[in-house]
Amino acid sequence: MTDPVKQYVYSFAKGDGHNKMLLGGKGANLCEMTQIGLNVPPGFTITTEACLAYLESGNTLPDGVMKEVREQMTTLEKLTGKGFGDAHNPLLVSVRSGSAISMPGMMDTILNLGMNSDTLQGEIEQTGDERFAYDAYRRFIQLFGKVALGIADEHFDEPFESIKKREGVKEDVGLSADNLKEISEVFLEVVHGQTGRPFPENPYEQLDLAIKAVLGSWSGKRAVDYRREFGITPDMANGTAVNICTMVFGNRGNDCATGVAFTRNPGTGENIFYGEYLVNAQGEDVVAGIRTPKPIAQMREEMPDIYRQLEELRSKLETHYTEIQDFEFTIEKGILYCLQTRNGKMNTQAMVRTSVELVAEGLINKEQALLRIAPESLEQMLFPRLDPRADVTPLATGLPASPGAACGHVVFDADRAVAQKSVNSRPLILLREETKPEDIHGFFVSEAILTSRGGKTSHAAVVARGMGKPCVAGADGIEVDVAARRAHIGDVVIKEGDIITIDGTSGNVYLGAVPTVEAEFSEELKTLLGWADERAGLKVMANADIPEDAERALRYGAMGIGLCRTERMFNAAERLPIVLEMIVSDTLEQRQAALDKLLPIQRQDFIELFTTMAPNPVTVRLLDPPIHEFLPSENQLLDDLIQLKHLKDTMRGSEVLSATLSLLSNINGKIAPIQQLADSSLVDEAIEKKEAILKKVRSLFEVNPMLGHRGVRLGITFPEIYAMQIRAVLEAACACQKAGVEVHPEIMIPQVCTSEELKSIKVHVEAIRKEVELSEGVAPIFRFGTMMEVVRACMRADELAQEADFFSFGTNDLTQATFSFSREDAENKFLPMYNEAGILQDNPFEVLDANGVGKLMKLAVGWGRGVKPDMKIGICGEHGGHPASIRFCHKIGLSYVSCSGPRVPIARLAAAHAALLESTQ
Numbered sequence: 001m002t003d004p005v006k007q008y009v010y011s012f013a014k015g016d017g018h019n020k021m022l023l024g025g026k027g028a029n030l031c032e033m034t035q036i037g038l039n040v041p042p043g044f045t046i047t048t049e050a051c052l053a054y055l056e057s058g059n060t061l062p063d064g065v066m067k068e069v070r071e072q073m074t075t076l077e078k079l080t081g082k083g084f085g086d087a088h089n090p091l092l093v094s095v096r097s098g099s100a101i102s103m104p105g106m107m108d109t110i111l112n113l114g115m116n117s118d119t120l121q122g123e124i125e126q127t128g129d130e131r132f133a134y135d136a137y138r139r140f141i142q143l144f145g146k147v148a149l150g151i152a153d154e155h156f157d158e159p160f161e162s163i164k165k166r167e168g169v170k171e172d173v174g175l176s177a178d179n180l181k182e183i184s185e186v187f188l189e190v191v192h193g194q195t196g197r198p199f200p201e202n203p204y205e206q207l208d209l210a211i212k213a214v215l216g217s218w219s220g221k222r223a224v225d226y227r228r229e230f231g232i233t234p235d236m237a238n239g240t241a242v243n244i245c246t247m248v249f250g251n252r253g254n255d256c257a258t259g260v261a262f263t264r265n266p267g268t269g270e271n272i273f274y275g276e277y278l279v280n281a282q283g284e285d286v287v288a289g290i291r292t293p294k295p296i297a298q299m300r301e302e303m304p305d306i307y308r309q310l311e312e313l314r315s316k317l318e319t320h321y322t323e324i325q326d327f328e329f330t331i332e333k334g335i336l337y338c339l340q341t342r343n344g345k346m347n348t349q350a351m352v353r354t355s356v357e358l359v360a361e362g363l364i365n366k367e368q369a370l371l372r373i374a375p376e377s378l379e380q381m382l383f384p385r386l387d388p389r390a391d392v393t394p395l396a397t398g399l400p401a402s403p404g405a406a407c408g409h410v411v412f413d414a415d416r417a418v419a420q421k422s423v424n425s426r427p428l429i430l431l432r433e434e435t436k437p438e439d440i441h442g443f444f445v446s447e448a449i450l451t452s453r454g455g456k457t458s459h460a461a462v463v464a465r466g467m468g469k470p471c472v473a474g475a476d477g478i479e480v481d482v483a484a485r486r487a488h489i490g491d492v493v494i495k496e497g498d499i500i501t502i503d504g505t506s507g508n509v510y511l512g513a514v515p516t517v518e519a520e521f522s523e524e525l526k527t528l529l530g531w532a533d534e535r536a537g538l539k540v541m542a543n544a545d546i547p548e549d550a551e552r553a554l555r556y557g558a559m560g561i562g563l564c565r566t567e568r569m570f571n572a573a574e575r576l577p578i579v580l581e582m583i584v585s586d587t588l589e590q591r592q593a594a595l596d597k598l599l600p601i602q603r604q605d606f607i608e609l610f611t612t613m614a615p616n617p618v619t620v621r622l623l624d625p626p627i628h629e630f631l632p633s634e635n636q637l638l639d640d641l642i643q644l645k646h647l648k649d650t651m652r653g654s655e656v657l658s659a660t661l662s663l664l665s666n667i668n669g670k671i672a673p674i675q676q677l678a679d680s681s682l683v684d685e686a687i688e689k690k691e692a693i694l695k696k697v698r699s700l701f702e703v704n705p706m707l708g709h710r711g712v713r714l715g716i717t718f719p720e721i722y723a724m725q726i727r728a729v730l731e732a733a734c735a736c737q738k739a740g741v742e743v744h745p746e747i748m749i750p751q752v753c754t755s756e757e758l759k760s761i762k763v764h765v766e767a768i769r770k771e772v773e774l775s776e777g778v779a780p781i782f783r784f785g786t787m788m789e790v791v792r793a794c795m796r797a798d799e800l801a802q803e804a805d806f807f808s809f810g811t812n813d814l815t816q817a818t819f820s821f822s823r824e825d826a827e828n829k830f831l832p833m834y835n836e837a838g839i840l841q842d843n844p845f846e847v848l849d850a851n852g853v854g855k856l857m858k859l860a861v862g863w864g865r866g867v868k869p870d871m872k873i874g875i876c877g878e879h880g881g882h883p884a885s886i887r888f889c890h891k892i893g894l895s896y897v898s899c900s901g902p903r904v905p906i907a908r909l910a911a912a913h914a915a916l917l918e919s920t921q
């Protein structure tokens with residue numbers, strides 16, 4: 001018994017159009033398009049399994065692959081009526097890479113394979129076009145030389161450029177048949193010289209080498225870097241397929257063309273045909289940005305018949321794939337061929353717009369519209385744009401290739417960009433004539449990309465859009481001189497390190513830094529997030545401490561405030577002195593006097609916050625950090641004292657050091673009038689106060705403040721502090737209620753580990769509630785709950801649920817506590833190494849550790865709800881804004897997540913995804 005022979009090769013007519021893992025995205029779509037009747041040149045695909053087997057075996061093709069390839073070639077010969085290597089009517093093919101996930105330009109492709117000195121003559125005989133045949137030939141020698149034989153570009157580029165120069169032509173279309181013939185001969189010599197043997201003439205040898213080279217490009221440096229950067233793992237794409245496709249020629253004269261198009265504008269999402277083409281050119285000319293192509297709209301005039309066919313292709317593709325397509329086409333002698341299609345890479349703005357419009361057009365439903373968009377990508381919509389009030393004149397204008405504005409220091413090549421970034425972190429703008437896949441590492445470290453050549457579908461544009469980085473392409477007023485590291489725009493010279501601003505939305509380039517402003521929410525985004533809210537289980541709250549933050553959070557669609565950190569309110573410049581007064585006071589009376597001053601301030605804060613958010617809930621966390629955080633450091637105080645004493649010694653009459661100003665202002669909260677400074681008694685007073693604070697700082701010293709005297713512990717030892725805050729919340733609630741504003745304040749206690757702590761605080765809450773009700777004449781509406789950020793609290797969740805109306809997981813502290821990692825030490829010292837060694841997959845402070853911290857949360861939710869089945873339970877802190885963590889929170893049945901304002905849109909979409917993905921599982 002033998003195993004059935006494994007099939008490694010599928011014809012476009014037979015391959016499974018849905019199996020991208022096996023056939024690669026390009027291959028699967030070539031099959032799919034062939035099978036739905038689109039005009040694809042015949043061909044076949046070698047599977048990714050063959051690639052893996054090839055790479056694993058140290059570069060030998062599995063048995064039988066070449067046999068299958070030969071059979072398919074025979075079929076191609078029959079289909080086309082041509083012969084591979086035939087000296088009269090030759091079949092030429094392309095050998096193209098393509099993995100499950102598209103990695104534009106990262107792997108290799110060879111065109112015109114099958115050309116040699118014999119088939120060249122056959123090509124001339126068939127087409128009667130010598131120029132064309134030599135053009136195809138020289139392209140093949142160069143591409144094959146580069147990809148399959150590993151010869152560096154410059155060996156070809158240099159002689160090519162010098163012949164162009166000699167002939168006085170700028171673009172290769174200007175070269176004559178004789179020129180191209182000469183170039184082919186020079187190229188053949190280059191190959192001979194570089195490899196030590198003549199150019200391979202045997203087409204099957206060419207094919208064998210080309211297939212192996214393309215398979216090998218999967219593990220080439222560019223491809224590996226790209227996969228690492230974009231987190232493409234083997235379960236997403238493993239190996240490249242190889243597509244062998246009958247050549248069609250866009251370079252056979254002026255009734256031929258080649259182009260790339262998007263079914264809609266990928267920069268804005270607008271439903272208008274978008275693309276570029278070049279007459280008399282071969283495919284890679286457009287993508288490589290060697291000649292600047294024409295916009296597709298021009299084809300309507302230039303080739304109306306073809307344009308109509310193209311429009312038809314566009315609509316067939318969209319209807320079939322129900323997704324925006326990015327496709328390649330070639331026109332040979334008036335016949336349109338489709339050579340590739342894939343889902344269009346768009347920026348988020350375009351994704352959002354097309355999502356909403358595809359629903360309106362009935363092509364997809366709302367769920368699909370939501371799932372099309374990665375929550376994290378919404379961050380792009382919060383991109384800055386140029387301040388419309390800035391009165392600036394552009395220095396140059398190119399094509400708006402990827403939207404958003406950015407400003408940075410010019411750098412002229414990718415390696416230098418990387419080198420500069422490693423020295424300092426100032427923003428960079430990569431300015432190049434055109435970009436190539438080799439430049440990819442420069443993209444990663446730059447804010448934006450500017451090119452002087454190439455169109456909106458050029459390499460630079462496609463990659464920048466994928467990364468969400470602003471890009472202006474083809475700004476042809478810019479002359480780049482890489483060697484001298486400068487560029488000329490008219491009379492203006494830009495040197496490396498000069499600052500420019502580019503606007504990828506308009507295509508404008510400016511000298512210097514132009515101010516930018518925050519992005520605005522589009523109507524489409526509002527619509528989409530509205531659909532998200534309808535489907536989400538989780539509510540999305542924001543962390544906000546001041547009314548401005550609350551307003552912004554509301555604009556982002558927050559459904560309340562999940563965490564208001566009251567200590568932030570203490571930090572304002574005019575309040576800190578009162579807080580200091582409270583902390584350094586020795587007696588309860590002194591402390592109460594300071595608190596009495598703070599009460600009206602806090603109450604007013606809460607009134608504003610509650611009113612802004614009405615009728616949504618606002619969760620107010622009582623003072624959390626250890627109080628010495630409000631005090632200056634011991635070293636600072638010692639320094640101040642030395643200076644003050646020095647000042648006292650050297651003080652003569654009106655002789656005053658200006659340093660006094662700031663020293664005194666630190667104490668009194670205001671700047672003393674200049675004439676008073678002469679008075680040495682003021683200095684004495686300052687010294688006295690500094691010494692008192694120093695004493696306090698020393699008495700409050702803690703070995704381990706994170707685990708020290710903070711949160712509820714502070715509330716219990718200094719009950720008057722929490723009493724003031726509780727009173728401020730309740731009085732603010734009453735004030736709002738009396739003004740007819742619907743409010744739902746929640747008082748939240750931090751660092752709780754036992755229900756006795758909650759009970760103890762509740763005694764005060766109850767007493768204050770009674771007093772406030774009496775004095776205000778209305779019963780304040782509020783709820784009382786606890787943070788869950790201590791391991792013991794989770795373990796005692798059932799007990800705590802007896803006392804609390806709600807729980808809120810503080811997963812920053814809970815993560816520290818569960819791992820026994822102090823965050824700063826972990827992140828600075830050992831976490832990176834843990835990640836590298838695979839001991840921990842992620843940074844648990846960024847990605848919620850579902851297995852450990854999450855398990856604890858899940859248990860606590862169960863125990864809490866065992867006591868109060870409908871208990872409101874949420875999460876606040878950084879994890880609340882991260883899609884993966886949000887999914888987990890949904891799974892364990894939390895009621896809400898709370899995150900920073902700008903992450904609210906991301907969280908809303910992620911909450912919808914969590915619900916939708918759950919129901920499809």
Ligand code: ADP
Nearest residue numbers: 094096097105109245246247248283284328339
């Ligand atoms: P990439 O993945 O880098 O786009 P492709 O395999 O798609 O590489 O090919 C590069 C260029 O060559 C594309 O513009 C493509 O349209 C063109 N091309 C590939 N195969 C053929 C063919 N059989 N006939 C004409 N042009 C082709």
Ligand code: MG
Nearest residue numbers: 026328339340
């Ligand atoms: Mg392609």
Ligand code: MG
Nearest residue numbers: 750789810813
């Ligand atoms: Mg905390």
